[in-house]
Amino acid sequence: LALMSADTKIAELLTELHQLIKQTQEERSRSEHNLLNIQKTHERMQTENKTSPYYRTKLRGLYTTAKADAEAECSILRHALDKIAEIKSLLEERRIAAKMAGVFSDSDPPRKTMRRGVLMTLLQQSQWILAEVVSYNPATNKYEVDDIDEEGKERHTLSRRRIIPLPQWKSNPETDPEALFSKDQLVLALYPQTTCFYRALIHAPPHRVSPAPHCFTVSVVKCCVSVLCI
Structure with missing residues (x-):
């Protein structure tokens, strides 16, 4: 029963991990447009050879958005790492439980007085x-x-x-x-x-x-x- 429970939990965690990986990719794809805008803005500034108040304000907003996007992606990745740690822990528990499987049969349970x-x-x-x-x-x-x-x-x-x-x-x-x-x-x-x-x-x-x-x-x-x- 312990092994079956661990297998079920591992399957659930793997499904959640897969969803987190998809979210990471979606978050990264969504932030690419903003990063591209930052690159293009710098190219325009180099072409015009000047830094106007307009470009400063625009870049400030773009970098603020990029920072928020990076923090959101980081949060998802940390959550995914937590799931991986849970899976590794359950796999170790399953390995130990598997080693103990068959030590006692139902007809011969361990005695409470056993040292x-x-x-x-x-x-x-x-x-x-x-x-x-x-x-x-x-x-x-x-x-x-x-x-x-x-x-x-x-x-x-x-x-x-x-x-x-x-x-x-x-x-x-x-x-x-x-x-x-x-x-x-x-x-x-x-x-x-x-x-x-x-x-x-x-x-x-x-x-x-x-x-x-x-x-x-x-x-x-x-x-x-x-x-x-x-």
């Missing part, structure tokens, strides 16, 4: 992350992986059963339909513009190749930092 340290441990232990393989130890049959979403490159040591390699190439629905997930199949999907996974059911497989690139290197894996087995 803070335990809750954080459960959050870490039941979270699917996107990671990159750093090394493999054949003696212990374990991988060292880095969480690609962490600035400090948090490193984990995991057994093979807790790692799901991502496909190296994108499947072509027209030539390799058997490689696609089928309808109603349970999968782990990525939230848009995040590295957070969630459990999902396939509604309909693709029928044609998407123009957007969507392939992964062999070293990138999806791994579970937990005691859960695949």
Whole structure:
């Protein structure tokens, strides 16, 4: 629900931002005529080689209008920047909410008596992350992986059963339909513009190749930092 609410709010803010951008362009177009008049007035003054009281009065009025137009455009741009800041904040909240999604199911809600340290441990232990393989130890049959979403490159040591390699190439629905997930199949999907996974059911497989690139290197894996087995 939190993710849906954030998505709805983001969509509303994007619509408002689009309107503000249009207003900025309209304001700029409206002020161009006044700026052109200022330029022409200066050209006439240079041609006549004199500054008469008439031109002084005219320029004073034109510059006053230009200043007001610039302040109006500035106000719209500041409002647009506020909207962008709100959107960035909501995107960060959605990223955090996406990471927490699936930590507790409806049938197993968190206990009120659970200590803070335990809750954080459960959050870490039941979270699917996107990671990159750093090394493999054949003696212990374990991988060292880095969480690609962490600035400090948090490193984990995991057994093979807790790692799901991502496909190296994108499947072509027209030539390799058997490689696609089928309808109603349970999968782990990525939230848009995040590295957070969630459990999902396939509604309909693709029928044609998407123009957007969507392939992964062999070293990138999806791994579970937990005691859960695949």
